[in-house]
Amino acid sequence: MTVATVRASAAVIDRHAYLDAAPLQPGDRVRFVAPSGLGSAESLERAVGAYRDWGLDVVVGEHVLDPHPRASYLAGTDDARRQDLVDAWLDPDADAVVCVRGGYGAMRLLDGIDWERMRGAALRRDGRPKLLTGSSDITALHEAFRVRLDVPTLFCPMPGNDVFRDSATIRDDVRRWLFEPWGGRELVGPKTEVLVPGVAAGRFTGGNLALLAGGLGAPEARDPAGGILFLEDVDEETYRLDGFLVALARAGRLAAASGIVLGSWHKCGDLAAVRALAEEMLPAFGVPVLWEQGFGHDPDALSIPLNVDGVLRAEDGGIRLSVGGVL
Amino acid sequence: MTVATVRASAAVIDRHAYLDAAPLQPGDRVRFVAPSGLGSAESLERAVGAYRDWGLDVVVGEHVLDPHPRASYLAGTDDARRQDLVDAWLDPDADAVVCVRGGYGAMRLLDGIDWERMRGAALRRDGRPKLLTGSSDITALHEAFRVRLDVPTLFCPMPGNDVFRDSATIRDDVRRWLFEPWGGRELVGPKTEVLVPGVAAGRFTGGNLALLAGGLGAPEARDPAGGILFLEDVDEETYRLDGFLVALARAGRLAAASGIVLGSWHKCGDLAAVRALAEEMLPAFGVPVLWEQGFGHDPDALSIPLNVDGVLRAEDGGIRLSVGGVL
Numbered sequence: 001m002t003v004a005t006v007r008a009s010a011a012v013i014d015r016h017a018y019l020d021a022a023p024l025q026p027g028d029r030v031r032f033v034a035p036s037g038l039g040s041a042e043s044l045e046r047a048v049g050a051y052r053d054w055g056l057d058v059v060v061g062e063h064v065l066d067p068h069p070r071a072s073y074l075a076g077t078d079d080a081r082r083q084d085l086v087d088a089w090l091d092p093d094a095d096a097v098v099c100v101r102g103g104y105g106a107m108r109l110l111d112g113i114d115w116e117r118m119r120g121a122a123l124r125r126d127g128r129p130k131l132l133t134g135s136s137d138i139t140a141l142h143e144a145f146r147v148r149l150d151v152p153t154l155f156c157p158m159p160g161n162d163v164f165r166d167s168a169t170i171r172d173d174v175r176r177w178l179f180e181p182w183g184g185r186e187l188v189g190p191k192t193e194v195l196v197p198g199v200a201a202g203r204f205t206g207g208n209l210a211l212l213a214g215g216l217g218a219p220e221a222r223d224p225a226g227g228i229l230f231l232e233d234v235d236e237e238t239y240r241l242d243g244f245l246v247a248l249a250r251a252g253r254l255a256a257a258s259g260i261v262l263g264s265w266h267k268c269g270d271l272a273a274v275r276a277l278a279e280e281m282l283p284a285f286g287v288p289v290l291w292e293q294g295f296g297h298d299p300d301a302l303s304i305p306l307n308v309d310g311v312l313r314a315e316d317g318g319i320r321l322s323v324g325g326v327l
Numbered sequence: 328m329t330v331a332t333v334r335a336s337a338a339v340i341d342r343h344a345y346l347d348a349a350p351l352q353p354g355d356r357v358r359f360v361a362p363s364g365l366g367s368a369e370s371l372e373r374a375v376g377a378y379r380d381w382g383l384d385v386v387v388g389e390h391v392l393d394p395h396p397r398a399s400y401l402a403g404t405d406d407a408r409r410q411d412l413v414d415a416w417l418d419p420d421a422d423a424v425v426c427v428r429g430g431y432g433a434m435r436l437l438d439g440i441d442w443e444r445m446r447g448a449a450l451r452r453d454g455r456p457k458l459l460t461g462s463s464d465i466t467a468l469h470e471a472f473r474v475r476l477d478v479p480t481l482f483c484p485m486p487g488n489d490v491f492r493d494s495a496t497i498r499d500d501v502r503r504w505l506f507e508p509w510g511g512r513e514l515v516g517p518k519t520e521v522l523v524p525g526v527a528a529g530r531f532t533g534g535n536l537a538l539l540a541g542g543l544g545a546p547e548a549r550d551p552a553g554g555i556l557f558l559e560d561v562d563e564e565t566y567r568l569d570g571f572l573v574a575l576a577r578a579g580r581l582a583a584a585s586g587i588v589l590g591s592w593h594k595c596g597d598l599a600a601v602r603a604l605a606e607e608m609l610p611a612f613g614v615p616v617l618w619e620q621g622f623g624h625d626p627d628a629l630s631i632p633l634n635v636d637g638v639l640r641a642e643d644g645g646i647r648l649s650v651g652g653v654l
Contacts, residue, residue, distance in 0.1 A: 070600075108573055238398065239430075
């Protein structure tokens with residue numbers, strides 16, 4: 001399917017709207033929310049400063065610095081975090097909703113959201129879809145926004161995280177995804193290798209492996225997606241990654257994929273063991289597989305656009321992973 | 328539903344066959360298998376000795392001490408572990424299949440099993456169903472055997488584990504479940520408390536929380552079970568337990584339960600934090616909930632029969648959790 005036909009069939013929300021025109025420009029409004037864990041006031045201030053330096057109109061959610069009455073790992077109650085997320089998305093002047101950090105907790109919000117109302121507010125004043133950004137635990141939101149709203153999203157390091165402060169590579173890459181058009185853009189992982197050669201086209205989906213596995217019983221997982229599946233994780237032992245992959249396989253998500261792109265496995269112990277696991281399990285699905293595409297929790301992690309179509313070529317002539325286009 | 332009507336509807340496999348007569352007697356054949364991790368020859372020898380001391384005819388699977396070519400956490404290849412499990416179950420002289428240890432790996436075997444053939448071999452020579460025993464990672468087998476074969480199983484500490492060697496409480500309890508009838512037997516947790524009062528009846532299901540969450544996308548999870556749900560875990564941080572519970576909730580498994588019985592949370596950090604999580608999440612389901620019923624990974628963990636009906640009474644007059652009977 002070409003991008004043109006995809007556009008024609010998406011009468012209301014054009015998930016390829018960012019191929020020709022950048023998602024954001026200076027002056028646009030971005031709403032900061034914390035659907036998962038709690039960060040410090042200092043990290044929030046730094047995050048706001050960074051996005052304001054890019055000329056954006058940053059509005060911070062009311063509950064972003066709230067503690068949770070039970071759990072130190074959550075930023076505010078479920079109701080408070082959900083309210084910030086919903087308020088941000090429903091804001092008619094919002095252009096993007098930026099998750100300032102991950103951790104754990106986004107999946108706790110999903111069943112209480114009025115998705116019809118969210119869908120009715122998915123378009124910006126210019127008619128293009130609003131943009132959700134974030135990674136790690138925010139994978140739960142990427143999945144729900146894809147299935148429920150069918151908007152494009154950006155899987156990217158978050159401004160409240162130390163890596164965003166510490167890595168110019170991360171900041172430059174996020175800025176380009178926000179302020180430049182996506183069409184034809186190549187995703188170049190500095191250490192990418194081919195595990196299984198081949199070519200594939202399809203919608204980019206996925207994110208954090210543990211979060212994808214944790215959502216397999218949820219309503220939004222009833223459709224096993226398909227397309228080019230991105231997977232990464234952090235701080236997990238090999239046997240756990242094994243279990244997450246087996247869970248995805250048993251749910252049909254790996255068999256549905258047209259290609260598989262593995263990102264970084266930061267703090268996941270012996271990388272050779274993780275690679276051996278991937279080499280044992282993934283060739284059976286008969287689709288191209290890339291190793292170490294450089295997104296996820298790497299200190300210089302690259303960003304990945306999700307719910308847009310793209311093309312993966314892993315051939316003798318080299319690797320090419322790009323947004324938009326046709327096979 | 329009374330036990331009598333349950334029996335009438337189970338024409339072929341009577342999952343309540345052990346209520347009136349003990350599962351095993353001296354001379355019965357038990358087949359030892361290792362569907363998950365690899366144990367030492369010494370621990371296997373000790374396990375065999377213990378069961379032979381009970382007068383059982385122990386037959387050890389061919390691959391129980393095999394290493395896995397990739398992963399030190401697996402006992403033999405998937406094919407080898409699966410073959411041992413299937414061979415054991417298909418043995419017409421087998422009375423029970425005993426998993427000697429857990430770890431990780433049982434879920435890797437499930438999709439390659441011919442369940443029709445397993446179902447055809449589910450009865451012993453005396454017409455009663457064969458008995459599967461084990462815990463922890465073996466939860467994946469308990470779930471599959473319940474859904475695919477509808478046989479009773481025993482969630483119990485395994486003979487290759489150190490706790491079985493070290494705890495007379497464990498050995499005595501396992502021995503009683505194997506050599507005494509189950510009907511009317513009370514499950515008495517030494518530290519059990521009521522989190523939510525009430526009465527419930529239903530089929531006992533569940534086991535290790537992480538394993539249950541990991542199976543939510545799998546074919547056997549399409550029926551959300553119902554009945555009295557047992558949950559325990561080991562060596563997990565609170566936020567992970569939170570995620571597993573949310574995953575079960577989002578899949579409908581908690582809402583389907585008529586009662587919830589929490590076991591031990593061994594090495595799960597601050598027990599007060601785990602309890603606060605349970606107290607926050609579980610009352611919403613409107614069913615009785617017990618705290619610390621003493622099964623799981625506790626050094627003196629009690630055994631729990633699964634896929635048999637039972638009754639839970641958590642009232643002012645005290646706690647009663649028993650096998651069989653009517654409300």
